[in-house]
Amino acid sequence: MTDPAPEGPSGTTKTSRGNGFGGVPQWAVVAVATIVLLIAGYFVLRMLSTEDVRVDGLPSHPVRSEATSDGSIQIRSETTASTQILLDGRPVPTSEQGGALAVHAPSTSDGTHVLEVVTPRAVSWLGSSSTTQEFTVDSAAPELQVEDSLRPNELGEPVTVHGKATGADEVTVAGKAVKPGPDGAFSAVVDKPEREVQVVATDLAGNRAERTMTVHIKHPGMRAVHMTGLAWTSDTLREPVLEMARQGRIDTVELDIKDESGEIPYGSAVPEANRIGAVKNYYDAREAIDQLHGMGVRVVGRLVAFKDPVLGEASWREGHPERVVQTSGGQPWSSGYGDFAFTNFADPAVQKYNIDIAAEAASLGFDDILYDYVRRPDGGIEKMRFPGLTTTPETGIANFLRESQTAVRSQGALLGASVFGIAVDRPTQIAQDIPQMAKYVDYIAPMVYPSHWGPGEFGVADPNTAPYDIVRRSLDKFAQAVAGTDVQIIPWLQDFSLGASYGPAEVGAQIDAARDGGMPSYLLWAPNCRYHGEALVPQKP
Template identity: 80%
Template sequence: MTEPVSEGPAGAGKVSRTNRIPQWALVGAAVVVLLVAAYLLLRFLSTEDVEVDGLPEHPVTPAAAADGSIQIRTENPGVAQVLLDGRHVGVQQQPGKLAVHAQSPPDGVHRLEVITPRSVSWLGSTSTTREFTVDSEPPQLAVEDSLRPERLGEPVTVRGKAAGAAQVTVAGKPVVPRPDGSFSAVVDRPDREVQVVATDDAGNRAAKTMTVHIKHPGMRAVHMTGLAWTSGKLREPVLEMARQGRIDTVELDIKDESGEIPYDSKLPEANRIGAVKNYYSAREAIDQLHGMGVRVVGRLVAFKDPVLGEASWREGHPERVVQTSDGQPWTGGYGGYAFTNFADPAVRQYNIDVAAEAAELGFDDVLYDYVRRPDGGIEKMRFAGLNTTPEAGIAEFLRQSQTAVRSRGALLGASVFGISVDRPTQIAQDIPQMAKFVDYIAPMVYPSHWGPGEFGVAEPNSAPYDIVRRSLAKFSEAVAGTDVQIIPWLQDFSLGAEYGPAEVGAQIDAARDGGMPSYLLWAPNCRYHGDALVPQG
């Protein structure tokens, strides 16, 4: 406010007077400012610099609070106290920091507190707190167990729902889930299995493996050895059966019981050990049969392989051969070095390489035989490197094989003993385990190979229909729910009883009546009773 103007001395003009702040007030204000500045400076100098790493904004797994992932950085870690939800927790001191090693906290919100003394002791301590959420529940992933493309190599669409997931991968490729968690993805060239993984913000994972089942197109097949295929007298009748529509598939040896590879294989290891015999050109045989509309199956005798066995033993690799309990090569009536060790990685790879080459050449299927251990007392045998059951080891070999075969455009089958359906440990062929990794099982249900009374049949060799029908029913039960087909080996030879068109036809009828229209005929001399086969198409 301005006071009234008064007249001053002459010539001095007009003077305005204002209110003035008392001196004591100015001094008081200056003191207050100095005290506040001193306090702030003292507090700044006495505060510990504390940083907490390893606690993101999103939830974390219980392990994050227990395995040292949470780290506290401070100038004096040795004097800091760490509390979790008000209780002291264990820490590991490291240069300039502390790693928290608490017991895994339960799901929910938690409070981490770090208490450190101030530099000026009479000012007490300072506290730094962080809140975080623990989540141990994985996303809820729902997909089908199986994928069923019509043909090998066709794309498949994977659909599912992953509630609570931040990310989904299908066959290794990321897929963004919709707000409700649903997702879909196309896999252009699926292998035997497609894995789906859902991950939430905390890092919890839920994974499921979907099996890709290919429906086998079916076959009415006869077997031919490599040498038989080179003989016009044996090959021409088979081709004539194909022309008449009596068969639609020929099975050719690609590695036989002697360990020989009869076709013109280019595999370096097979050629080095002398296994390749070049009896026939695989490419020419496949082209000829495909030109007639006939499928071609390659029979690959896996672990009965005296060529590989002897070469391995001679070259200082006894672990690749099945041994007796005293470390000698197992014979068991099969001959020296006859059985290679299915648990050995090099043995497995050798067979997989043959299978892969055959698939690349154009064989429609690769059908393993002797995919087993030797028969006999297992307590007398030694399998170097086997760290599981023999049955699981055989199944694992098939798992490794299928990717190599499937990725090259062929299907995979496994020939098995008839007794394997209810006596899996006798030769290490567990049908449910094997069925996970093949497209079809080919049981050898030859009537002559069953003993009296099997499956309630008094004389199996004299009752081909009954023994085949009843034994295959057991195999059908063994693969129930797997989508794997049963394609039986049937007998076209005489052993203990005379077999002709009627007996061969009875077996085919038994398989068909049991819902199995496909079959493979076996004749050691590669001469077949074509009259037993009904022309089709």
């Protein structure tokens, strides 16, 4: 018989709760068991789960083919040392870089690929797990379409570049970013175009397409006569030229800014020119320019480039023989021009000297800079040395003009190059390749003097007595040489007697020949700076 249950204070009967294990409350037992199960579950999940893997350097957009070989794709995991990398199912070489595995697979082909990262599980007998990531390789550059040339009406005038860049994400025009439309079309205004405008199209993968647009300025034309620096200081020689300008017979005067003797006849401030004694101060350039501009006359500065005995002799005597054209024996080239006469067009110091003078003259207000003697000496090239020349002489001359045009244009002037008549079909004889040179000047000025052609040239038996025929036929060849470009031909014509007497009729015949060939502009050359003005037809401004 059992004892009755004890009564409570109010007379009710007490019931006893379970004590669990060893007197521990049942709820505590349940709580502990739950925690144990959670911990155990965590470790089981850790054993079964994939390692924490991170892939860097593989964006969602397409990448270039070298992205899989240059180490830019890097894998990070907790077990880097035992991680295996597969590309399209094949193992690829890797290297450890800062705790990561850098991928060095061979460049992949265009298209979709799979990168797989295989990592061991925490417990070896559970095997490994893998993480995959698809990506696209695109090595094709955008298709960029622009014109070859830009044609502002005047120097410094803004130009608008129109084009299409199919497949591009971004386009830059002269360094300015432009967003192409859905069809790739774009346009951009270049406020102050230089000699060239670069257009670059880039896609998301980083592929680039580049085009260079040449800025061609249409020369306003000229009817010019040449004057030396000393001739300009002579009232007897200067006044007839000014009178021709007043009568509308000429609209341009060409003045020497460095002549065949290497002298600079105006007060140049170029340090090297002053140091070697080239500056002579025969005339005031600023005063002459102001006077002629005040009459509505353009002013062209003639710069004799590489026939420069002043710079040549100074260079040789100061221990810079590389600045002088040399014989095969290492002596200064002469060949009838005089000692140290020809400086080396391939030498950077010689180039800089001439470009500095050209840029200074342009900054003073000369409308054009017209190079003369922008060539090598005539004669057998096998007997000459041009220290530092790494290309053909023709390309070396063209590259010099390229550098010059940028400097001259930046100062607001146009650039021309005087060339031998024979250069049109014999470019290697003096290193004047007309199509190459035409890329980097605003006009070519061929010296098609009738007296300088040999018998039979261009089918003319005696060119010196047939000024119309020889000028017309030779200029036709020059027109063919620059066909397809915006470069103008402005010929030098003869106003002197050499082997035949030349007067107004002969001068006029040459002018007519040039005009009939579509070249109304010209420059007249007379060594004594005395011109047959009556051969020139007055024109109203």
